[in-house]
């Protein structure tokens with residue numbers, strides 16, 4: 001087992017050695033500015049182009065349709081901003097209640113600016129009723145922004161169907177594919193997506209690099225103003241080494257598309273053990289339409305944060321999906337939106353496996369988890385009868 005048992009790959013991933021190797025020359029040798037005219041910068045320009053080709057290939061796009069950004073959050077914000085700038089009379093945005101804060105908080109910001117934002121609800125298993133989407137699209141809807149896969153539960157939304165609805169109603173469609181990329185196939189040629197967000201640090205490349213796919217012909221408006229980088233679409237000197245790493249990681253994800261199968265088998269083994277061997281556990285989110293690496297489990301009667309702390313002491317890294325704001329624990333908005341009671345939401349843990357997760361990692365977790373849960377249950381006050389949670393595997 002690795003000294004750290006890292007089961008938080010939806011949070012971020014380790015930079016792959018191959019990615020680091022590809023990046024290093026762009027710190028030591030080719031450290032020029034891609035926008036400079038001199039010969040020293042030629043390899044830098046070429047490397048940016050190559051990365052654009054590699055990232056475009058991952059989603060079957062054209063290289064010119066890729067705009068590099070500073071992170072996935074910026075990509076999401078840019079897509080919505082761009083659609084709203086297109087027609088000032090269109091002030092309605094549709095998204096969901098389970099988006100990452102990169103979308104949710106931007107939606108809330110837009111509401112404060114006087115925009116009308118519809119947050120579509122989800123079902124108990126985290127899935128989306130797309131009939132609702134159909135009903136909600138209006139004359140003044142500027143954009144629909146719906147994530148491809150949920151970062152907390154792994155639940156995958158029917159993006160092809162969503163895209164088809166948007167196309168039939170002539171509304172722009174953006175998808176946050178930040179968790180989906182590298183885990184499930186993405187093909188923007190066969191799906192009518194106008195904007196698609198990616199983030200390097202979820203696919204074994206460094207943090208602080210993102211990309212936005214913008215379909216050719218889609219009206220676009222910059223979010224950041226300044227220099228003419230990215231063909232005038234995103235100002236600011238490119239993070240060349242990071243982008244080179246992103247490109248290499250995208251290439252590896254495409255070449256090694258079989259890695260999802262191994263992850264899924266390992267995840268299923270882990271989840272089956274937990275649900276069958278540890279009493280009062282249940283899965284949050286549907287079983288089948290899910291990312292292959294993600295498992296979100298409620299441990300009824302246990303405080304999730306306490307469980308994470310105990311795991312942390314053993315070197316096991318997982319995540320609660322709850323936001324710790326100013327010292328107070330908040331239950332996950334995703335789980336609450338699925339109708340999970342607050343108490344159960346606070347008892348839920350996300351395990352997300354990655355390319356470097358091993359059987360030994362999972363065995364180590366499973367060796368310790370039952371005892372930790374038993375120990376913590378002894379410390380948690382028994383729930384009042386009205387609060388007793390039912391077990392639903």
Ligand SMILES: Cc1ncc(COP(=O)(O)O)c(C=O)c1O
Pocket residue numbers: 010011071072073074100102147149150151176178179199200201208209210
């Ligand atoms: C679904 C989703 N969207 C957006 C983001 C934000 O990406 P970044 O950290 O690159 O800003 C994340 C990161 O956790 C995510 O999981």
